Structures are given as structure tokens and as C-alpha cells.
Amino acid sequence: MGNMIDGTQAEYVRIPFADTSLYHISDAINDEAWVMLSDILPTGFECGVLNGQVKPGDTIAIVGAGPIGLAVLLTAQFYSPAEIIMIDVDDNRLEVAKKFGATKVLNSSDGKAVENVMKMTNKKGVDAAIEAVGIPATFDICQGIVGAGGHIANIGVHGKSVNLHLETLWSQNITLTTRLVDTVSTPMLLKVVQSGKLQPQQLVTHRFKLDQIMKAYDTFGNAAKERALKVVLTA
Amino acid sequence: MGNMIDGTQAEYVRIPFADTSLYHISDAINDEAWVMLSDILPTGFECGVLNGQVKPGDTIAIVGAGPIGLAVLLTAQFYSPAEIIMIDVDDNRLEVAKKFGATKVLNSSDGKAVENVMKMTNKKGVDAAIEAVGIPATFDICQGIVGAGGHIANIGVHGKSVNLHLETLWSQNITLTTRLVDTVSTPMLLKVVQSGKLQPQQLVTHRFKLDQIMKAYDTFGNAAKERALKVVLTA
Amino acid sequence: MGNMIDGTQAEYVRIPFADTSLYHISDAINDEAWVMLSDILPTGFECGVLNGQVKPGDTIAIVGAGPIGLAVLLTAQFYSPAEIIMIDVDDNRLEVAKKFGATKVLNSSDGKAVENVMKMTNKKGVDAAIEAVGIPATFDICQGIVGAGGHIANIGVHGKSVNLHLETLWSQNITLTTRLVDTVSTPMLLKVVQSGKLQPQQLVTHRFKLDQIMKAYDTFGNAAKERALKVVLTA
Amino acid sequence: MGNMIDGTQAEYVRIPFADTSLYHISDAINDEAWVMLSDILPTGFECGVLNGQVKPGDTIAIVGAGPIGLAVLLTAQFYSPAEIIMIDVDDNRLEVAKKFGATKVLNSSDGKAVENVMKMTNKKGVDAAIEAVGIPATFDICQGIVGAGGHIANIGVHGKSVNLHLETLWSQNITLTTRLVDTVSTPMLLKVVQSGKLQPQQLVTHRFKLDQIMKAYDTFGNAAKERALKVVLTA
Numbered sequence: 001m002g003n004m005i006d007g008t009q010a011e012y013v014r015i016p017f018a019d020t021s022l023y024h025i026s027d028a029i030n031d032e033a034w035v036m037l038s039d040i041l042p043t044g045f046e047c048g049v050l051n052g053q054v055k056p057g058d059t060i061a062i063v064g065a066g067p068i069g070l071a072v073l074l075t076a077q078f079y080s081p082a083e084i085i086m087i088d089v090d091d092n093r094l095e096v097a098k099k100f101g102a103t104k105v106l107n108s109s110d111g112k113a114v115e116n117v118m119k120m121t122n123k124k125g126v127d128a129a130i131e132a133v134g135i136p137a138t139f140d141i142c143q144g145i146v147g148a149g150g151h152i153a154n155i156g157v158h159g160k161s162v163n164l165h166l167e168t169l170w171s172q173n174i175t176l177t178t179r180l181v182d183t184v185s186t187p188m189l190l191k192v193v194q195s196g197k198l199q200p201q202q203l204v205t206h207r208f209k210l211d212q213i214m215k216a217y218d219t220f221g222n223a224a225k226e227r228a229l230k231v232v233l234t235a
Numbered sequence: 236m237g238n239m240i241d242g243t244q245a246e247y248v249r250i251p252f253a254d255t256s257l258y259h260i261s262d263a264i265n266d267e268a269w270v271m272l273s274d275i276l277p278t279g280f281e282c283g284v285l286n287g288q289v290k291p292g293d294t295i296a297i298v299g300a301g302p303i304g305l306a307v308l309l310t311a312q313f314y315s316p317a318e319i320i321m322i323d324v325d326d327n328r329l330e331v332a333k334k335f336g337a338t339k340v341l342n343s344s345d346g347k348a349v350e351n352v353m354k355m356t357n358k359k360g361v362d363a364a365i366e367a368v369g370i371p372a373t374f375d376i377c378q379g380i381v382g383a384g385g386h387i388a389n390i391g392v393h394g395k396s397v398n399l400h401l402e403t404l405w406s407q408n409i410t411l412t413t414r415l416v417d418t419v420s421t422p423m424l425l426k427v428v429q430s431g432k433l434q435p436q437q438l439v440t441h442r443f444k445l446d447q448i449m450k451a452y453d454t455f456g457n458a459a460k461e462r463a464l465k466v467v468l469t470a
Numbered sequence: 471m472g473n474m475i476d477g478t479q480a481e482y483v484r485i486p487f488a489d490t491s492l493y494h495i496s497d498a499i500n501d502e503a504w505v506m507l508s509d510i511l512p513t514g515f516e517c518g519v520l521n522g523q524v525k526p527g528d529t530i531a532i533v534g535a536g537p538i539g540l541a542v543l544l545t546a547q548f549y550s551p552a553e554i555i556m557i558d559v560d561d562n563r564l565e566v567a568k569k570f571g572a573t574k575v576l577n578s579s580d581g582k583a584v585e586n587v588m589k590m591t592n593k594k595g596v597d598a599a600i601e602a603v604g605i606p607a608t609f610d611i612c613q614g615i616v617g618a619g620g621h622i623a624n625i626g627v628h629g630k631s632v633n634l635h636l637e638t639l640w641s642q643n644i645t646l647t648t649r650l651v652d653t654v655s656t657p658m659l660l661k662v663v664q665s666g667k668l669q670p671q672q673l674v675t676h677r678f679k680l681d682q683i684m685k686a687y688d689t690f691g692n693a694a695k696e697r698a699l700k701v702v703l704t705a
Numbered sequence: 706m707g708n709m710i711d712g713t714q715a716e717y718v719r720i721p722f723a724d725t726s727l728y729h730i731s732d733a734i735n736d737e738a739w740v741m742l743s744d745i746l747p748t749g750f751e752c753g754v755l756n757g758q759v760k761p762g763d764t765i766a767i768v769g770a771g772p773i774g775l776a777v778l779l780t781a782q783f784y785s786p787a788e789i790i791m792i793d794v795d796d797n798r799l800e801v802a803k804k805f806g807a808t809k810v811l812n813s814s815d816g817k818a819v820e821n822v823m824k825m826t827n828k829k830g831v832d833a834a835i836e837a838v839g840i841p842a843t844f845d846i847c848q849g850i851v852g853a854g855g856h857i858a859n860i861g862v863h864g865k866s867v868n869l870h871l872e873t874l875w876s877q878n879i880t881l882t883t884r885l886v887d888t889v890s891t892p893m894l895l896k897v898v899q900s901g902k903l904q905p906q907q908l909v910t911h912r913f914k915l916d917q918i919m920k921a922y923d924t925f926g927n928a929a930k931e932r933a934l935k936v937v938l939t940a
Contacts, residue, residue, distance in 0.1 A: 020490070056313040078291040080313040082430030139871070157872035160404030166844065168862035171885035180876040193395030195317030253485070255725070323476065393636035401628035406650040416640035500879040511780040527896030548785040552900030661762030665787030 036200035044071025052128035052153035064132035065093035114144035271435035279306025287363035287388035299367035349379035506670035514541025522598035522623035534602035584614035741905035749776025755832035757858035769837035771796035819849035
């Protein structure tokens with residue numbers, strides 16, 4: 001739904017097997033936190049953090065500091081990695097990443113991201129490189145920085161194929177994963193939000209009434225200029 | 236060594252295969268932090284946290300707030316459990332536990348620990364009950380509070396057998412583990428200490444010169460009265 | 471159902487959420503094979519084999535050669551253990567176990583099962599001891615024969631508590647599990663039966679028409695004398 | 706060694722840390738079986754079977770029926786997959802594969818391997834596609850036949866990069882692994898060989914005295930024509 005089935009921007013919508021996918025939520029928590037749990041948090045957590053097998057003490061890199069990359073950043077911290085390097089071409093987003101817990105940020109617009117990450121990690125590379133953009137250039141950064149035994153966790157929706165450097169990676173014990181979120185982690189995320197240890201409402205930067213929906217779309221369409229992360233519509 | 240082989244309180248000691256168990260440590264970190272990594276941190280982490288399979292959002296209970304229980308408390312937080320209930324009979328130790336990150340503390344000297352934990356957890360019990368004492372009474376608390384699908388991770392050195400309530404546990408999908416620390420987690424712990432996310436020197440409460448060693452033993456022998464956790468000897 | 475809810479020996483029965491627990495089966499396979507998949511096979515496989523973490527090359531012991539123990543025996547072979555020691559007090563059942571793939575059988579009626587298994591394993595004990603009876607004596611055999619780092623997988627429905635020897639097991643890296651079958655493995659078992667690699671109809675020893683049901687009960691009630699494993703009723 | 710360090714075809718060789726990599730073997734087993742355990746068996750098992758996470762009931766495909774592919778075939782059977790499809794361009798090798806346990810064989814020289822495997826699997830693809838050649842064409846087969854949620858386990862030594870179809874795989878929950886054998890599985894393989902359940906000497910097709918070594922090289926160099934799998938040199 002929203003991927004293979006047409007989306008749900010309608011007055012009424014029929015959800016198949018809806019009964020089996022409902023969760024009880026608490027009034028004590030900000031509604032906007034729960035909205036973030038519908039899609040962006042489980043996407044970042046499952047496809048990025050769980051598939052990247054982030055562990056205590058790890059050095060990880062997240063390529064892409066948009067809402068998905070920031071969802072990875074927030075949920076990766078559940079596992080106490082030692083270093084989280086955030087990589088993007090937009091300094092504003094990197095600024096947000098610092099506030100959200102990145103230990104290092106790196107603007108990759110100079111084309112030297114791989115070189116810089118290898119310096120930061122004493123040539124060892126990272127334990128997990130998490131792709132949160134979906135283009136060949138960002139995937140290339142991931143394969144360039146992943147260390148021996150490391151993980152490349154792809155989240156990005158790719159429109160074309162990429163060049164996989166098996167001529168170097170074949171002997172490096174790399175695990176590369178792809179995944180479409182399946183929300184298996186929703187019960188866990190609910191408990192973490194409930195405990196106050198995760199406050200995903202931080203991702204909401206703009207709010208609009210339903211009758212301003214076209215303006216909301218414009219804002220999200222110009223996310224960089226508007227410094228928009230997630231946009232919430234209210235009745 | 237110290238368990239099956241006589242200990243090492245001697246001027247010289249021969250360590251078999253010592254070359255294979257050395258780690259490089261950094262000068263930038265407090266020496267006392269590294270001392271805690273030799274035994275107590277990996278014991279709490281491996282036998283308690285790893286074996287208890289502590290996960291983000293979990294509700295866990297640690298029975299025993301001595302140095303081992305506190306090592307569990309410090310390292311369990313790597314995995315962001317929602318609730319950490321610390322159980323002991325000594326209010327001073329529970330006070331320390333609060334400072335170290337316990338979300339709830341419970342003095343079990345009234346014999347109502349099981350009843351109280353079940354109340355705190357809406358009758359669900361805990362995801363992991365970690366035994367850090369080593370007597371039948373504390374093991375009983377663990378079996379009384381573990382929820383369906385939960386883990387009992389035994390760390391305590393037991394001198395006698397315990398009564399295992401298979402007549403209720405047989406259908407509850409419980410996993411009960413025992414373990415003697417093997418320090419497989421030392422590389423991970425080194426990285427977490429190095430990153431500053433874990434400061435195990437908090438466990439050191441008393442320091443003595445080597446020629447005051449008998450006083451050091453007395454202090455540790457009267458740990459409750461002296462409010463002693465770990466005692467460090469220096470040259 | 472059958473455990474907490476009254477059973478289904480009735481003309482009509484209402485199964486809550488039945489739609490979510492139906493599987494498509496093939497006509498090419500013997501119906502009796504599928505009947506075994508409703509309960510006994512997943513019970514032996516999930517509670518015994520999966521929880522016992524049976525691996526290629528392992529030495530395992532199954533305590534109890536009734537239908538559940540034999541279901542463990544059949545499904546443990548999916549993972550190619552090197553040795554499967556079957557333990558029971560009934561020589562007929564041990565004879566069946568040999569035909570079903572046990573590499574060694576042991577009649578425990580002399581009270582020397584632990585001693586004998588330790589001899590067979592050069593004092594190392596077994597990698598997995600699987601309890602398929604449900605009484606203190608058989609649980610005791612399991613704790614006596616489990617090797618360092620091994621698993622005790624309890625399947626038996628216990629009516630009373632057992633004595634757990636933590637005074638020796640505390641340092642042995644043991645994992646003890648309990649479980650009530652949840653049939654999560656049904657899709658896997660269907661595929662293995664479909665492939666012909668598992669023929670669970672071997673467990674069926676007696677067949678009765680529905681109007682002979684009282685005789686069927688008598689037969690199952692005198693299983694040892696009748697050499698009965700599973701009894702099937704047909705229309 | 707043999708990869709980054711020069712090989713060992715010499716009268717004397719210095720093995721660093723040799724003491725830590727010795728295993729006790731039994732005289733009761735054919736020496737040639739143990740020779741196969743030095744490299745080819747663990748390579749096929751670790752990089753192919755373990756990384757491909759082969760499970761009971763799985764449908765798997767092995768691309769390449771040379772000695773490595775056949776080592777995968779032998780060791781995959783430890784986990785009782787339902788179907789093992791062997792793919793190669795050489796009918797002789799496929800014939801050997803049938804004898805070694807392949808349930809289906811497929812000559813890919815017509816360029817229709819993907820199409821044929823999808824037919825064989827009712828368009829579902831395979832649970833694990835194991836690459837045992839090391840060229841773009843065989844890697845392409847693997848990405849074409851892997852089913853949703855499946856694994857691509859690369860073993861082949863690749864000389865150039867490959868085209869990875871993220872535009873279709875991004876949403877398919879694929880896990881792609883690379884690995885250079887580390888022999889962590891040697892203790893397990895020793896036990897399985899010891900038990901007689903694995904007879905790797907089947908891989909040896911030719912034997913030469915040490916002074917016929919040039920002829921041995923010629924034979925291995927013309928493996929297809931000579932129908933050679935592994936060649937053993939004796940004193």
C-alpha cells in the first residue's frame with residue numbers, strides 16, 4: 001500500500017486485515033510521536049539499524065540526513081554505537097544530525113567522503129554503512145567505507161542498478177542487505193517511545209491544517225530550502 | 236584461574252597463553268576503568284546482559300545490587316531497556332543503583348518482591364530476570380517474576396541446588412542460562428569505554444596502597460557497612 | 471485449546487481466527503503425514519530440536535521414546551547430528567527408535583543412564599539433552615548428561631517442581647528452555663514433508679473407525695502393551 | 706597464505722601460530738577425507754552453506770559444479786534442503802552432482818538458467834543462490850533467481866565488478882554475503898566426517914606421486930577434459 005497498491009489520501013479507505021495490525025497507544029505521549037511510528041521510524045530501524053546489525057561500540061556511517069537517515073540516527077542509538085558519522089551534502093541537515101546525536105558529520109559535496117571516513121577510522125572503515133538516499137553515488141560511498149566483516153544496509157529506493165565491487169569485496173566478509181519495511185519492530189518501538197527514551201516528534205518540522213494540504217506538499221517538495229523534515233496534517 | 240586454578244596474589248605469576256589475551260588500551264582513559272574490565276564488567280555483561288538477551292524496550296529486573304549487579308545495570312543500558320528494576324535488601328545499594336540508571340528500585344526484605352514486581356508490570360512479569368546473588372531465595376524471585384517468553388540469566392555462584400518450578404514454567408517459553416565469564420566481549424567493552432559511553436570507574440569506592448592490603452580486605456569484607464563496591468590497590 | 475480451552479472432540483467446533491492458521495496441502499502426500507503435522511511434529515521439532523539448537527556433528531540424547539520423543543528423533547535428523555542416543559525404559563520403543571534413526575539406545579531402568587551416557591561420550595556429556603517425559607527422574611538424567619555449553623530442552627508436561635543443580639551447573643554455560651508448541655515451524659515442516667525427506671506417517675501404528683473410538687482410547691491408554699504410538703480415527 | 710602470502714609448495718614452511726590451528730584426527734578415517742578438510746570443505750560450507758543460511762525445506766541453487774560447488778552440495782545436505790538445483794555448463798560435472806545429491810541439474814549454456822529456475826520454482830525463486838564461479842554471468846544468474854527474503858552467498862573469486870540490480874532488489878529483503886574461508890567450522894566438520902555422515906574423499910578423482918607433480922598440474926589444468934575434481938599428491 002503506497003508502494004504496490006494506490007495510496008490512502010482519501011476520505012475513506014479499506015485496509016485489508018486491518019484488525020491484525022492495530023496497536024493500543026497511550027494518551028500520555030504526544031500524538032505526533034505515534035504518527036512517526038506509522039512508517040518512517042520502523043523503516044529506518046528495520047532496514048537500517050536491524051539489518052545493519054548495529055552493536056555497542058560500533059562505528060557506523062549513515063549516508064543521507066533526510067528524514068529516513070535521521071530516523072536511523074535516532075534508533076541506532078538504542079544499541080550504543082561508539083561513533084555515528086552522518087554524511088550529506090546539506091549543511092543544515094548535518095546541523096540537525098548533530099543535535100539528534102551524530103558524533104561526527106561530513107559534507108560529501110567535495111567528493112571525498114570515502115577518503116575522509118577512512119581517515120576518521122584509521123583506515124579500518126565502518127562496521128555498518130547505511131544507505132538512505134537511493135542513488136549510485138551514495139551506494140558507492142557505502143562500499144568504499146565498509147570495513148572487513150562489516151554491513152551495508154540499503155534503505156534507499158533505487159531507480160537504476162549500481163556497480164558492485166566484488167573484485168575487492170569478495171574476500172572482505174561483507175553482508176549487504178535490502179528490505180522494504182514490514183513493521184515487525186512496531187511493538188518494540190512502541191515500548192521505547194512509551195518509555196520516553198525515543199522522541200520521534202523531533203522529526204516534525206511543519207504542521208498544516210487539512211485545507212492547506214497543497215501548501216504542505218510545496219513545503220515538503222522544497223524540503224532543503226524550507227528546512228523541512230516531516231510535515232504533519234491536522235483536522 | 237581464581238576459580239579452578241589458585242589465584243594470582245603473588246609477586247610473579249605465570250599466565251598460560253598470555254600472549255593471546257592481551258589488549259591495547261588507551262592512556263586517555265582512567266586506569267581504574269580498565270581494571271574494572273578485567274573481570275566484573277565482562278561478567279555482568281556476558282552472563283547477565285548478553286545471556287538475558289536484553290533488548291530495546293524491555294522491562295528487566297536485576298536481583299542483587301552488589302558490584303556484579305551494578306555491572307549488569309551499567310551494561311544493560313547499552314541496549315536501551317525501557318525499565319530496569321533493581322532489587323536488593325540494602326537501601327544504600329539501591330540508592331547507588333538509582334544513580335547508575337535503575338528506573339525503579341525495590342527493597343525485597345519484606346519478602347514481597349515477586350508480588351511487587353508483578354504489580355509494577357501489570358501482571359506480565361519481566362523480559363529478563365538477572366540473578367546476581369547466588370542463593371535459592373534470589374533465584375526464586377527470578378522464577379516468580381519472569382514473564383512468558385522471558386529469560387532468567389543466572390550469574391550467582393550457587394552453593395546448593397534450587398527448586399525449579401517446571402510445573403508452571405514448562406509452558407511459558409522460558410530460557411534459563413548459566414555462564415562463567417569467558418571475556419569474549421572484551422573487545423566490545425573496550426570500544427564502549429573508549430567512546431566514553433561507559434565509565435566503569437564509578438564502581439570503585441575505595442583505594443588502598445599495596446601495604447594496606449589487609450585493611451582493603453577488611454573494607455571489602457564489610458562491604459555493606461563500609462558502603463564499598465570495588466576496592467582498588469595501587470603501588 | 472486442549473490445554474487452557476476445552477478440547478475439540480465434538481461434531482462442530484468454533485476455532486477463533488481459523489482463517490489465519492490454514493495451510494494449503496498437497497494430495498500427493500499421505501493424509502496421515504499431514505495429521506502428524508497438526509501437533510506432534512511441531513511439538514517435537516520446536517520444543518526439542520529448535521530449542522535444543524541441534525547442529526551438524528552434535529551428540530544429542532532424547533529422554534523418552536514415546537511419540538513425542540520419536541518426533542524429536544525424526545526431526546533432529548534435519549540437522550545431521552553425529553550421534554542420537556535414545557533413552558527409555560521400554561525395549562520395544564527403543565527398538566522402534568533404532569529403526570527411526572537413533573545411533574544408540576539405552577534402557578534406563580537400571581538407574582545408570584547418566585553413568586552410561588558419560589561413558590559413551592568420553593565424559594564430555596551431550597550437546598543437547600531433550601526431555602520428552604515430564605517427571606523429575608527424567609529431568610535429572612538431562613542435567614546429569616548435559617555437557618559444558620550444552621542445552622537442556624524441556625518438552626515434558628511437568629506436574630511438580632524439580633531440583634536444579636545450580637551448584638554444579640552455574641559455571642557450565644548451560645541453556646535450559648521450556649516451550650509450548652506455537653507451530654511457527656509449520657511452513658518449514660510442510661516443505662520437508664512435501665519433499666519426502668520426512669515421513670511422519672511412520673508414527674501411526676493403529677487406525678480405527680470413528681465408531682470404534684472407545685477401543686482407540688483403550689489402545690492408546692495401554693500404549694506400551696499394545697505397542698501403540700499414534701492412533702488415527704477415520705470416518 | 707596462498708592468497709596474500711606466498712603459498713607452501715616447499716620442502717619446509719613456517720606457519721605462524723601453527724600451534725593454535727592443529728586438530729586431532731582419527732586413524733579410522735581415510736586420509737584423503739582429512740585432506741579435503743584443509744580448505745575446500747570449509748570454503749564451501751562457510752561461504753556457501755552457512756552464509757546462505759540453508760534451512761530444512763529450502764530450495765537452493767548452486768551455480769558452478771566444480772570442486773567448490775560440489776563441496777557446497779555435500780555440506781548443504783547437513784541442513785536437509787528440499788531441493789538442490791545444480792547449475793553448470795558441463796554435463797559431466799552435472800552428472801557427478803546428481804550422484805552427490807543434487808535433486809535437479811541444469812545446463813546453463815543456453816543462457817536460459819534464470820528462466821528455467823523460475824519455472825522450476827513456480828516463479829518464487831530460490832531461498833539461497835550460491836555463487837561458486839566468480840564471473841559476472843554467474844553472479845547475474847544468482848540475482849535473477851533469488852526469491853524474496855532469499856540469500857545470495859558469493860564464494861567465487863571475482864576479477865571485476867558486477868552490475869547489482871538494486872532497482873528491483875531494493876524491496877526484496879535480500880541478503881548478499883561475501884567471505885574468505887576462516888575455518889571456524891573445522892571442529893564441526895571434523896565431527897561430521899568422524900561420524901561417517903560426510904565422505905569428502907568422494908571429491909578426489911586423481912592421485913599422483915610427488916615426482917609426478919607436473920603431470921598432476923596438467924591434469925588439474927585440463928579439469929573438464931580429464932574429468933578431474935581434486936588431485937592428491939602422495940609421498
